[in-house]
Amino acid sequence: MFPTRRLRRYRKSEGIRKLLSETEVLPSDLMYPIFVWDGRTEEIKGFPDQKRWNIDDPKLFKFLEKLFERGLLSVLVFGVATEKDEIGSEGWKDDGAVQKFVKKMKKTFPEIVVATDVCLCTWKKDGHCGVVENGEIINDKTLEYLAKIALSHASAGADIVAPSDMMDGRVKYIREKLDENKFFNTLIMSYSAKYSSSLYGPFRSAAESAPAFGDRSTYQMKITQSKEALLEAYLDYEEGADIIMVKPALFYLDIIKTLKEKFLIPVSAFNVSGEYSMIKLGIKSEIFDEKRIIYETLTAIKRAGADIIITYFVPEFLEVKIFS
Numbered sequence: 001m002f003p004t005r006r007l008r009r010y011r012k013s014e015g016i017r018k019l020l021s022e023t024e025v026l027p028s029d030l031m032y033p034i035f036v037w038d039g040r041t042e043e044i045k046g047f048p049d050q051k052r053w054n055i056d057d058p059k060l061f062k063f064l065e066k067l068f069e070r071g072l073l074s075v076l077v078f079g080v081a082t083e084k085d086e087i088g089s090e091g092w093k094d095d096g097a098v099q100k101f102v103k104k105m106k107k108t109f110p111e112i113v114v115a116t117d118v119c120l121c122t123w124k125k126d127g128h129c130g131v132v133e134n135g136e137i138i139n140d141k142t143l144e145y146l147a148k149i150a151l152s153h154a155s156a157g158a159d160i161v162a163p164s165d166m167m168d169g170r171v172k173y174i175r176e177k178l179d180e181n182k183f184f185n186t187l188i189m190s191y192s193a194k195y196s197s198s199l200y201g202p203f204r205s206a207a208e209s210a211p212a213f214g215d216r217s218t219y220q221m222k223i224t225q226s227k228e229a230l231l232e233a234y235l236d237y238e239e240g241a242d243i244i245m246v247k248p249a250l251f252y253l254d255i256i257k258t259l260k261e262k263f264l265i266p267v268s269a270f271n272v273s274g275e276y277s278m279i280k281l282g283i284k285s286e287i288f289d290e291k292r293i294i295y296e297t298l299t300a301i302k303r304a305g306a307d308i309i310i311t312y313f314v315p316e317f318l319e320v321k322i323f324s
C-alpha cells in the first residue's frame with residue numbers, strides 16, 4: 001500500500017521548502033555586541049575576530065555603517081575600563097567611554113537602537129558584579145551603583161539599559177531611578193535567566209572582567225535550574241522589565257522556549273562568547289561549513305522563541321545573508 005501521508009512532498013523543491021518555512025532569521029532580529037573603551041583598538045586574545053574598539057575609531061563607525069546598511073538595527077555596548085577602582089566609579093562617569101560612545105552613536109546613527117550593558121564587574125578591581133565587603137557580594141548596596149550606571153547611560157541617550165548583574169530587586173530600583181529622572185521611555189532589558197556558565201571565557205578576556213577571587217555562583221543561576229529561571233523572569237517582569245533575557249542561548253533553548261510561552265513580553269537570547277568561539281574554531285578547523293553552521297545556530301535560537309538574538313555572528317550572517 002501507499003503511505004497515507006507523504007511529508008517528503010513538503011521538501012520536494014527549494015520553492016516549496018521556502019514557501020513552508022516556519023522560521024526565518026531577519027537582520028532586524030539581531031543585536032550586535034561591541035566592546036568599546038578609551039584605549040586604542042586592539043584584538044582580543046582567545047576571542048576570534050572581535051575587537052576592543054577605541055570609541056572614536058573611524059573604522060568602527062565604517063564597519064557599523066555597513067552592518068546597518070544590511071539591515072542590522074541594534075547594538076549592545078559593553079564598556080572596558082581604563083581605570084578600575086573599588087566601587088566601579090568609571091562606570092557612571094558622564095564622560096566615560098560608554099557614555100561618550102552612546103552620544104556619538106545616537107548622533108551618527110539616530111535610527112539605530114543602542115542598548116548598553118549595566119554592571120559593575122568591568123569597572124571594579126575585584127571583577128565581581130556586586131559591591132564586595134569582607135569577601136561577600138552585598139546585594140542592596142549594589143543596586144544604587146547599578147542605577148547610577150543605568151541613569152548615566154540613559155542620559156547619554158541609550159534606548160535600552162541591560163542590567164547583567166543578577167542582583168535581586170535591581171530592575172525595580174533602576175526603573176524608579178529612570179522614572180524619577182523622566183527617562184520614562186528608556187527600556188530595561190533584564191538578564192533574567194543568566195546562568196553561571198562555562199561559556200563566558202572569551203567575554204571576560206574582552207571586558208577584563210574575570211573575578212579576582214571566587215566565582216559568580218552566589219548570584220548567577222546554577223545550570224541545573226529551570227523553575228528558578230521562571231521565577232527570576234517573573235520577578236523582573238513584576239519589577240518592570242520590558243524585555244527578559246536568557247543567557248547563554250544554545251544550551252538553554254528549553255529556557256528560551258518556556259519564557260516565550262509563559263510571558264507576554266519580548267524575550268532576548270544571548271548567543272555568548274564561548275558558543276561563538278566554539279563554532280568559530282570549528283569553522284577554522286573545517287569541522288563546520290561557515291554559512292550553514294551560523295544559519296543553523298541563529299535559526300535554532302529563533303525557533304526556540306527568541307525575539308531578539310544577541311550574537312557576535314552578525315557580520316558573518318549579514319555578509320552571507322542568502323543561504324542556499
Ligand SMILES: [Zn+2]
Nearest residue numbers: 119120121129
Ligand atoms: Zn557583571
